Amino acid sequence: MPENLRVLRRKIRTTESIWQITRAMSMVSAVQLRRVQQGVEQRRAFFAKLSEILARISASDSSVLHPYLRPVEVEKCAGLVVAAGDRGLCGGYNSSLFRAVDQFLKTKTCRFEIIPVGAKAVAQARRSGWNVTDTYASLRDIEDTEKAAQISAQIRRHFDDGSLDSLYVAYTRFISTSRHVPVIEQILPVEPDETKQDADLEYIFEPDAEQLINTVVPMAVDAELRYYLLQALASEHAARMIAMTTSSDNAEEMRDDLTKQLNRARQQRITSEVLEVITGAEALRQT
Amino acid sequence: MNTELRVEITTQSGVQYQGAATGVVVPAALGYLGIRPGHAPLISSLVTGIVTLHQEEGDAYAAITGGIIEVFDDCVTILADIAEMAAEIDVARTREAMRRAKERLQAAYEGPSVSYADLDIDRARLALARAVNRLHTANKAGLLG
Numbered sequence: 001m002p003e004n005l006r007v008l009r010r011k012i013r014t015t016e017s018i019w020q021i022t023r024a025m026s027m028v029s030a031v032q033l034r035r036v037q038q039g040v041e042q043r044r045a046f047f048a049k050l051s052e053i054l055a056r057i058s059a060s061d062s063s064v065l066h067p068y069l070r071p072v073e074v075e076k077c078a079g080l081v082v083a084a085g086d087r088g089l090c091g092g093y094n095s096s097l098f099r100a101v102d103q104f105l106k107t108k109t110c111r112f113e114i115i116p117v118g119a120k121a122v123a124q125a126r127r128s129g130w131n132v133t134d135t136y137a138s139l140r141d142i143e144d145t146e147k148a149a150q151i152s153a154q155i156r157r158h159f160d161d162g163s164l165d166s167l168y169v170a171y172t173r174f175i176s177t178s179r180h181v182p183v184i185e186q187i188l189p190v191e192p193d194e195t196k197q198d199a200d201l202e203y204i205f206e207p208d209a210e211q212l213i214n215t216v217v218p219m220a221v222d223a224e225l226r227y228y229l230l231q232a233l234a235s236e237h238a239a240r241m242i243a244m245t246t247s248s249d250n251a252e253e254m255r256d257d258l259t260k261q262l263n264r265a266r267q268q269r270i271t272s273e274v275l276e277v278i279t280g281a282e283a284l285r286q287t
Numbered sequence: 288m289n290t291e292l293r294v295e296i297t298t299q300s301g302v303q304y305q306g307a308a309t310g311v312v313v314p315a316a317l318g319y320l321g322i323r324p325g326h327a328p329l330i331s332s333l334v335t336g337i338v339t340l341h342q343e344e345g346d347a348y349a350a351i352t353g354g355i356i357e358v359f360d361d362c363v364t365i366l367a368d369i370a371e372m373a374a375e376i377d378v379a380r381t382r383e384a385m386r387r388a389k390e391r392l393q394a395a396y397e398g399p400s401v402s403y404a405d406l407d408i409d410r411a412r413l414a415l416a417r418a419v420n421r422l423h424t425a426n427k428a429g430l431l432g
Contacts, residue, residue, distance in 0.1 A: 042301040049297055049364050053330070053357045145299075206331035207316050215332055216355055223299075 005269070008262040012255055019251035025089065026244035033177065033237035039143065040174060040230050047227040054220040057213065058192040060203060066217045068189050072165050077111045079133065079164040080104075080184075081155060081225070083171040083232035084121035085239075086139050091246075093172065093180075093239035094120045100182035101170045102128075113164060115155060117142075117229065118236075133158060139236065142229040151229075152222040159188050171228045172235035178242065180235035187224055190217070289324045289361045294340060296349055296365045296372075303370045304349060310341035311363050313356050322358055329358040333367060335416050337424045348373040350424035352417055369417070373428035376421050385418035 058069045082101055084094045105112060114130040116122045118139035125132050134154060141147040158164045167188035172180045205212045294311055296304040311322045314336020322329075333354045340347040353368035391411040425431055 043299055045302045046297050046299050046366060049295070049366055053355075053359075053364065053366075056359065057330070202328065204327055204329040206320070206329070212330055212332055212355075216330065219355075 005262065005265055008258060008265060012258045012262065015251050015255045015258060019248050019255060022244045022248040022251060026241050026248060029237045029241035029244060033234060033241055036143065036230065036234040036237055037174070037177075040227070040234050043223070043227050043230065047223050050220045050223050054190055054217065055192065057203070057216070058190050066213045067160070068217050068221060069192070069213075070189055071192075072189060075110045075165050077113060077164055078108065079113045079115060079155070079158055079167040081115045081117060081167070081169040081171075081229075082121045082125070083139060083169065083229050084116070084118040084124065085232075085236040086119045086137075087240075088120065089243060090236055090240035091243035093236055093243075094124070097170060097172055097182040098124050098128075100184060104168075104170065104184045110165075113158070115158075117151070118232075139229065139233050142226060142233060148226050148229070149222065152225045155225065156188075156218065156221060164188075169225065169228050171232040172239075173228075174231040174234040174238065177238050180238055185228065187221060187228075190221070292322065292324055292361050292363050294363045294365070296338065296351070296367060296370050298354075298367050298370050303367075304340075304347075304372055306340075306342075308340040308342050308347075308363075312337075312339040312341075313365065314338070314351070315356065320356075322363060324361050326358050326361075328360075329356070331356050333365070335413075335420050337420065337427060338365065338370075339427075346427075348424045348428045350376060350417075350421045352420070371421065371424075373424050373430060376425045376430070378422070378425055378430065381418050381421045381425070385415060385422065388412075388415035388418060 080101070082097070084097050088094065112131060113133040114125055115134050115136070116125040116130075116132065117136040119137050121139075122135045122137055125135070136151055141151065155167070159167050166186060168184055168186050170182065170184045173183045174180050203209075291307045291309060292311060294304065294306055294308050295302065309324070313320050313322070313331075314334050315331040316334055317331075319336070320331065333351060333356055335352045336350075338349040338351055340349070349370055349372045351365065351367040351370045354366045354370075356366075357364045388411045392408065392415065395408050395411070422431070
């Protein structure tokens with residue numbers, strides 16, 4: 001019996017420290033989520049407007065002017081940016097993205113070059129033996145404007161030099177704090193918006209069409225990529241926050257259970273000790 | 288035909304302005320450009336300058352730097368690198384920024400070896416241009432008194 005009590009006490013202590021850690025992690029994630037989520041929301045309007053403009057340009061006659069707007073003829077080698085988290089302990093966040101990537105790769109017949117972003121994506125790429133072009137070990141860099149610009153410029157370069165025919169991004173779309181789904185989106189070449197197809201649409205470009213399209217199109221692609229990667233980051237924090245909140249709730253529950261068990265065992269021990277004393281006393285009196 | 292334009296000024300950090308105007312003047316790459324309702328579809332790059340929104344209740348001003356403008360179907364979309372409505376300009380801070388930029392330029396020109404390609408000089412010049420532009424905008428809006 002005393003053995004048992006000691007074991008129970010140790011278990012309670014362990015669950016308590018687990019609870020402390022997971023609760024702290026969920027609180028940290030909540031703060032980070034709020035910051036990143038704000039960034040996502042601020043960029044939403046900019047990104048939406050820019051992609052609207054881009055869709056109209058790509059549907060107009062001017063689309064011949066930029067390689068990003070020309071449809072792929074033969075897709076021989078495609079690039080896939082896989083944006084996963086930097087760390088674990090975030091529930092199924094990383095694994096469900098990787099599952100989506102595996103499924104996507106099965107449906108495609110062309111060669112794929114993978115560009116993992118985030119430490120977990122890099123690790124997964126090594127494990128699965130993907131063809132890796134570049135690796136970016138930190139998804140958090142995307143919050144920094146300069147680093148984000150560098151990353152997307154480097155990624156675009158593979159398309160520019162012709163080593164990739166198209167470019168996709170696999171990321172976890174942030175819908176709300178409790179809803180984030182892995183999706184795969186094509187970013188290059190830009191798919192023309194068929195619904196906005198308008199033969200009469202002729203933009204006036206100033207200073208001149210070529211120069212302007214050369215500024216606008218890469219700018220839009222960068223904004224799109226950054227917007228997606230930021231969502232991936234927001235989803236990571238949200239997933240971690242949920243996972244850690246659940247586990248700290250569980251730890252709390254377990255601690256309560258264990259405390260109850262401990263109390264019951266202690267009472268049982270006292271009862272049996274009292275019984276022993278009484279029976280002993282009874283036996284003495286009878287003699 | 289519409290008699291009004293729908294105007295939106297957006298930057299990477301959110302929508303700065305959204306509203307109607309009877310006319311807009313923007314600092315395009317080739318000089319200030321006026322837009323009225325019924326304008327043909329247009330895309331242009333923008334430089335540092337003042338955006339003027341003609342409205343029935345008077346003109347509104349915004350200081351912007353860089354970016355592009357799209358005109359389509361009486362919608363004017365300004366996607367700027369930096370944009371501030373005149374009312375949001377912090378005049379004291381802008382003056383301070385201007386003073387610092389001037390100091391940096393002064394120091395650079397009086398220094399022992401002047402390299403005009405120096406990145407810092409470029410940055411100071413741009414900062415000065417932005418500060419001057421902000422002050423001009425605030426002045427137009429009658430905020431400088």
